[in-house]
Amino acid sequence: MVLKSQLASAGALLLSLPLAAQAQEAPDADARAEKTLAQMTDAEKRVLLYSRMLGFIAPAKRPADITLGAGYVEGIPRLGVPPLVETDASLGVSNLMNLRKGDVATALPSGLALASTWNPAILRDGGRMIGSEARAKGFNVMLVGGVNLVRDPRAGRNFEYLGEDPLLAGTLVGAQIEGVQSNNIIATIKHFALNDQETGRSSASVNMSEAAMRESDLLAFQIGIETGKPGSVMCAYNRVNGQYSCENRFLLTDVLRRDWGFKGYVMSDWGAVHSTESILAGLDQQSGEQLDKKRYFTTELDKALAEGRIGQPVVDTAARRILRTIYAHRLDADPSAGKAPIDYDANGKVAERAADEGMVLLRNEGELLPLARSAKTILLVGGHGDIGVLSGGGSSQVAPVGGFRKIEKAGSGIAATFARRGYGGLAPLDALRAEFPGARIDYLDGSDPAAAAAAASSADIAVVIAEKYATEAEDQKDLGLGDGQDELIAAVGAANKRTVVVLQTGNPVTMPWRDKVGAIIAAWYPGQRGAASLAGILSGRINPSGRLPVTFPADAAQLPNPVLPGSTLPPPSKEDKATYGIQTDAPPFDLEYPEGSDAGYRWFDARGHTPLYAFGYGLSYSRFTYDRLKVSGGKTLRVSFRVTNAGARAGADVPQVYVRIAGKAKRLVGWDKPVLAPGQSKSVTIMADPRLLADFDAAAQRWIVPAGDVSVEIARSATDPVLTGTARLARSEIKP
Numbered sequence: 001m002v003l004k005s006q007l008a009s010a011g012a013l014l015l016s017l018p019l020a021a022q023a024q025e026a027p028d029a030d031a032r033a034e035k036t037l038a039q040m041t042d043a044e045k046r047v048l049l050y051s052r053m054l055g056f057i058a059p060a061k062r063p064a065d066i067t068l069g070a071g072y073v074e075g076i077p078r079l080g081v082p083p084l085v086e087t088d089a090s091l092g093v094s095n096l097m098n099l100r101k102g103d104v105a106t107a108l109p110s111g112l113a114l115a116s117t118w119n120p121a122i123l124r125d126g127g128r129m130i131g132s133e134a135r136a137k138g139f140n141v142m143l144v145g146g147v148n149l150v151r152d153p154r155a156g157r158n159f160e161y162l163g164e165d166p167l168l169a170g171t172l173v174g175a176q177i178e179g180v181q182s183n184n185i186i187a188t189i190k191h192f193a194l195n196d197q198e199t200g201r202s203s204a205s206v207n208m209s210e211a212a213m214r215e216s217d218l219l220a221f222q223i224g225i226e227t228g229k230p231g232s233v234m235c236a237y238n239r240v241n242g243q244y245s246c247e248n249r250f251l252l253t254d255v256l257r258r259d260w261g262f263k264g265y266v267m268s269d270w271g272a273v274h275s276t277e278s279i280l281a282g283l284d285q286q287s288g289e290q291l292d293k294k295r296y297f298t299t300e301l302d303k304a305l306a307e308g309r310i311g312q313p314v315v316d317t318a319a320r321r322i323l324r325t326i327y328a329h330r331l332d333a334d335p336s337a338g339k340a341p342i343d344y345d346a347n348g349k350v351a352e353r354a355a356d357e358g359m360v361l362l363r364n365e366g367e368l369l370p371l372a373r374s375a376k377t378i379l380l381v382g383g384h385g386d387i388g389v390l391s392g393g394g395s396s397q398v399a400p401v402g403g404f405r406k407i408e409k410a411g412s413g414i415a416a417t418f419a420r421r422g423y424g425g426l427a428p429l430d431a432l433r434a435e436f437p438g439a440r441i442d443y444l445d446g447s448d449p450a451a452a453a454a455a456a457s458s459a460d461i462a463v464v465i466a467e468k469y470a471t472e473a474e475d476q477k478d479l480g481l482g483d484g485q486d487e488l489i490a491a492v493g494a495a496n497k498r499t500v501v502v503l504q505t506g507n508p509v510t511m512p513w514r515d516k517v518g519a520i521i522a523a524w525y526p527g528q529r530g531a532a533s534l535a536g537i538l539s540g541r542i543n544p545s546g547r548l549p550v551t552f553p554a555d556a557a558q559l560p561n562p563v564l565p566g567s568t569l570p571p572p573s574k575e576d577k578a579t580y581g582i583q584t585d586a587p588p589f590d591l592e593y594p595e596g597s598d599a600g601y602r603w604f605d606a607r608g609h610t611p612l613y614a615f616g617y618g619l620s621y622s623r624f625t626y627d628r629l630k631v632s633g634g635k636t637l638r639v640s641f642r643v644t645n646a647g648a649r650a651g652a653d654v655p656q657v658y659v660r661i662a663g664k665a666k667r668l669v670g671w672d673k674p675v676l677a678p679g680q681s682k683s684v685t686i687m688a689d690p691r692l693l694a695d696f697d698a699a700a701q702r703w704i705v706p707a708g709d710v711s712v713e714i715a716r717s718a719t720d721p722v723l724t725g726t727a728r729l730a731r732s733e734i735k736p
């Protein structure tokens, strides 16, 4: 259990309601589900077991006044059971392919930006905001909570997720889910499990030992489920050790229900069901049934029931779980108010606060930043900075308030069927002009590096926005920025050493020009008002406090898989597509992760690799010192220390606590994010979750904390320890 004290300390910026004030589950959910189930006909029970994509259904045949979105489950009006109206996703109410013509929503910054805040309160406030917009638009299920670990920095959906560490990602996703569900709607956590790359997402089998997956990807889900209590888990496309996630009894019954006590329901991903027998493994609802080869949970289920291959009690169990979740989150008592007014201004400020804390200052030579207010001429180059900011493609893409100013088809293969490259939200050029009213700010699109260099040579400051698009259903070929941007940056940096590079990317990237520029900011996909955050960091109105939730490799050779698994395979055959479904983009293959549970910085630590930028790294305009370290061991680990703002301005720091157990890679066991005035100090206490000190013993089915000494680091990043200590742990065992 992640201790409340740790959660509270991790989310020290009390920007949101205390945990107790969040909407908890209605206490009578189980009894009500039982009562309703007893009144339902068998046919009515089966109605709950599948969703359809209304956008695929002729308007005349669609139910009236239901908001078009990702999926729709009929209700049972005679018993007051509401329909389930589902929308994507973690970054706001998405509107893939403009399904709801012209509909917009507030766009949060990307998942990696949210994770860079290391602040659960930001995730909770963001979740509460996007959940309120979902409800206002008529949705009561929000397909959020993407928490797959970033194992390969080239994976296409990393921008949606919350980084490479299970404690950080699990803690943050739990807060996001809590925020979404505080609107009395159901949130998911997804994609369960090990869907950590796009290549082969439908045809690959991710093969990993139980111990390794329990200590990494599954631990992120476990922490997220414990702290966020999602109503639903979405099982993933890929196979795990040879068996599809959505028919994997080990995952859906042994781990999720027997070990973790999950009481909600499991929905499939869209096009991820391959049998009716999936229901026997623990799948409760086939999602977007039109994408699957068969109507497994309707016509095929009727056959299986008639032939006795599946018994009615199995259907009752699935229906009961869905009913219980509807009642637990008050969907019937507090029906989603369709078409309610939305305060987009107020919601834009929530997105802006997230971007304020989510941008990471990576380099600031000679304290180039913050820019002197006296800067008279600023040149802005590239990144479509004159029209808006970039967002990632796929099901999580939000059409921002104000709409896309530019949108075009993007991606290749499967992604080309739905991916869009879009720019919208507050434009960086407008934000800079508002922030520096006394300066002349010119813009060049960056297509002519020589012209950009010439213009930069006569400007006080040059700001280059470099961008790299990422999308669901397609991984990235390499870690480079591409499109001649490295050359552009090198040319501008050579022309003016006062050059700032702003990385608008969905992933870590390489930076061959790093030593040729003065400052670098990882802005990720900044969201609705992230350009104001960028301008604020450049001017110093905002003191950057972001820390990397992912490792930036120096090059791909440092990675566990230097070549992205499956990326060299030929296209899938017709038989492959027939076997593995319409989302198949590669022949079947075994996907191995050599790092096992040592994803990200743990791999770099185990191998002694020096990254370009480390997990947990980020600069501030303040300076923070740590002292008074006390460490005590025994059954678990208690670490206390003091943080002091030794700088001249208020700011937030993110001191991190890492533990190294003999012979193993270091692990993050806690952090805090104190906001301190100059000279102010705060004492921090972290109690480590014992599972983070343990290895999982699959034979014994126990977490085992070994007896012995552990070293403890209070650090600025995974590679920058400041204080060190040791403690002696007693051996202990924890059930899964």
Ligand code: GLC
Binding pocket: 070, 088, 089, 143, 190, 191, 269, 270, 395
């Ligand atoms: C997708 C995604 C999932 C999304 C679902 C509905 O393919 O994998 O994250 O929620 O379909 O759009």
